[in-house]
Amino acid sequence: MTVDVVKPKALPYADGIRIRSFRSRDGSRFSPDRFSIQQLSCNLVVGLNPCEREDKQLVCFDVDISVTSEQRNVLDLRRLARDIRQEAESSEFISLESLASLAAQVALRHADHPDNIVTVRAMKPKALVFADAAEVEVVRASRDYPVATKVGASTPGVPSLALDPPVGTVSFPGQHLAAIALGSNLGDRFANIEAALYLLERPEHLPASQEIGMSSRITIVNTSFLYETAPMYVTDQPRFLNCACIIRTAVSPLVLLGVLKNIEHTMGRVPALRYGPRAVDLDVLFYDNEVIDTRPESSRGSLEGLEGHLVVPHPRIAEREFVLRPLYDMAPDFVHPVLRKPIREMLSDILKTCPAGSPAMIKVMPFPTYPHSPILAPPVAIVPEIPHTHRYWKFPPSRSLIPTGQVSTSRRTHIMATLNVTPDSFSDGSDHNVLSAALDYTTSSVSTGADIVDVGGYSTRPGAAYVSPDEEIARVIPVINGIRALGSDKARNVLISVDTFRPDVARAAIIAGANCINDVYAFTGPDYPHTTASAAYFEDMKKTARELVVPVILMHSRGDAGANKDYSRYSSVLSGVAQELGEKVEAIVRGPGGVRRWLVMIDPGIGFSKSVDGNLEVLRGSASISTEVRAVDGTWNPLRGYPQLIGASRKSFLRFILSQRDHGGSYEGRETAPKERGWATAAAVAAAVQQGASIVRVHDVLELGDVVRVADTIWG
Structure with missing residues (x-):
């Protein structure tokens, strides 16, 4: 049978x-x-x-x-x-x-x-x-397949791929994985990091790069979060940006070192004070599981005589939180081939010994400047494609997550103003679809505390009319142009996100002056279950975000906002959201052409494909979606560490709650229009802040900004 x-x-x-x-x-x-x-x-x-x-x-x-x-x-x-x-x-x-x-x-x-x-x-x-x-x-x-292909295989001559198990699961002859650390504390630090990564994958653009050909290209397959860190060793200098990446390559360790030094020299690093300021710094941390030391045998075993030589694993990894933390983002279980400890354990060891009053590392997200200004020279001359940095956000860890001895800056939840330039949005349809009204809302929102304005030209309301890509572009581009021409410096320079799932709309909006993409379908388009069209959306949106170097907000949804609410195959709605969104985020961040991890924010999608109870479960437990805790089977949460956006403003689950009779009192329940749910939204926003949201999306910026400011103070 x-x-x-x-x-x-x-x-x-x-x-x-x-x-x-x-x-x-x-x-x-x-x-x-x-x-x-x-x-x-x-x-x-x-x-x-x-x-x-x-x-x-x-x-x-x-x-x-x-x-x-x-x-x-x-x-x-x-x-x-x-x-x-x-x-x-x-x-x-x-x-x-x-x-x-x-x-x-x-x-x-x-x-x-x-x-x-x-x-x-x-x-x-x-x-x-x-x-x-x-x-x-x-x-x-x-x-x-006679060649060993298991992760971490120890067969002689076969490289171990344990640095990055989910990506590097198959061994091709001559292919290796290496971990590279990057740092910068001079000039436009974010542009420097991005330019270095750009050149790492295109070493043929470097001068004197004959040592590497196109047949031995370098491919970035994973990136860490990006951190702002206090300088170490020489403390009288600007704060650093630090991150790491994992590459796949066929080049030898010495050739790889030559490429990194070539990038440093090309981008303006010159011999100067050891551990002093630099435009960019690149180091080989690991190369498969190999142990390499090119110094004379008499010099080995110490931390001296490193200049001009290659020592792998990098000899100072164990003392540097700014190296271990980015490695932990990508490969927490990778075992140091000399110290025989996993990265997570090495990081834990160093955090236990933090000196009192030492500053905590702060996760950061840069927003690029668009449109390009013909007046300003490119931030990195050799890579004119890299945009200037407009500003950046800091995401200090919760106080409960700061190791003993470290201190952090106060928490601040960012506020996103909702600007729907549509005639049929569920809450404010036709309120701002005239340019003058849209600009008035922007000016008012920025003056009362908005950090970013989310411009959308296609309603996600169930049953909303179809809008062509050309019509969507025609709705959002004049508004973005208008904001960038406002008389107030503060309003004119506000961050703008474009609320779209279409690659051509996203690209047009960014080039016109937006700084971020907010995609309610997380790059897979509106079809659910996913189709071949979903795969096309995925590739095009991923390519657009990577090429334009913009942050992306990836939301959990299942097609039509009012459908597909069954999570019975999961232990909870929260676990379903984490698993489904986690798979998309992993595919977006990992592998060739991946979006930088530090440019990704997640949104659990309150109001999309969830029942009232499901929305409440997500709202009261959203912190668990990005928790560091392992699953029962030992796997790491793919969404661990990502900053979260929560958007509950005026949504219909609030209408349902307000319509219910209070059986223990005299409240009989009432029907509410979206604009009558301000106080209800305030409660949801306070809950979002308590759960650690990095940004809340609201309609009424002044009133809900007050809620955020008080909640930040209470729970910061």
Whole structure:
């Protein structure tokens, strides 16, 4: 007897999963179970002909795995699907057969057993004119891949990929992972960091870069958060920005060091005071699990004689919080190959010894300056594409999270003013769709405390009329231009976010003068369940955000705001939000072309695809969505550490609460229009601040700003 269990909406980029069990009459299992991922969608460049390699194409995978009874409860199909997508999209294979074999190799790594067999069907749906698809099928077993591919494999000659397990799960000959630290405390620090990362992936743009060719390119596959830190060793200098990244490359450690020094020199670093100010500083922290010291043997074992030599792991990692914390963001469980301690333990050790009064590291998010000014020279001459920094936000940790001995600046929750330039938004439709009214609202909001103005031209109200991309652009661009031409310096220079899920609208708005993208669908568009169109939205929005170097707000939703409210397959609504949004954020941040982690803010999506009880659960427990606590199975929360936006202003769950009769008193309940929910919104905003929200989105800036200021003081 066979038993099939089908979960059609279990994965964000696939049609679903199927679990088939074979059982005897008494119910006992008598052969391996089979797990299937159906129609896993990827966008990549593939094809033998040059014309096929000009643009990305849709490729779909069906993956069928047989597993033993011992493995059936530990196989993580979500992680497997994510790994196949990321490895396929970062590969350079030109044939469908090679891609199918790659997918099989990834699957066998997840279901590691000599008897396991994987069948992969790879399809190009648009490859042939008179057929539905071009398709190949491969059947593979572990013996077909003689090279060890497990994360952390210790086989001689095979690099360990434990630096970044979710991305680097398959070992290609000659490929390595390395961790790079970056710092800057002179000039436009944010532009310096971004320019250094830009050049790291394009070393051919550097002078005297003959040592590296296009065949040995460097690819950034992960980034940390960005921190402002007090200077160490030499304290009489400006505060630093510090971060780290993980790269995938085929270049040797010494060639990599040469590239980093070339970047430093090109960007203006000159020999000066040791540990003194610098435009940019780059260091190799780890290179796979290798231990390297190019100094004469007599000089090893000390921290002297490092100039001009390569020592890996970096010899001062254990004493530097500004290095360990960014590494912890990306690879907390990576074990230092010399000290034999995981990064998380090394960070914990150093935090226990913080001197009294030492300043805490502060997470920061930069906002770029748009539109470009023809008067101002580029902040980094060699990379004119990098914009100037308009301003940046600080996100001090909660006092409960500051280690003993450290001190932090006071907490401040940022305020986002809601400017809907639409005729049909649920709360303020037609209030501000005339330019003069929109500008008046902006001026008033900024003068009463708004930190950013969110301009939207397409209502997300259930049943709202369709708006074409051209119409959406025609609504938002004049408003952005108008704000940037206001007479008040404060209003003219306010931060602007564009509330859109469309890449072309986002790009037009940023170029016109916006500084941030606020996407209610987190880059996958309005279709739910996700479709091939969702994958196209994802790639285009990711590319737009990366190229323009702008912060993005990624919200949890499931298509139409009033639908898809069932979370019964999760232990709670909160866990469903964390898992579904976490998968998207991981795919956006990790892998080639990823958005910088420090440019991402998350929004749990109150009022979108959630019942009244679900909205209340999210509001009262939103802090848990970005908690540092591990799951029961030992996995890390993919949303840990991300700053949160909460938008509860005037929403319909408040209407429902106010309409209910108070059975213990004389209140009979009443119906309220959106504009009558100001006091109710105040309670929700206070709860959001108490949960640690970094930003709240509101309509009434003055009144709710008062709520924020008092709540910050109470819970800061």
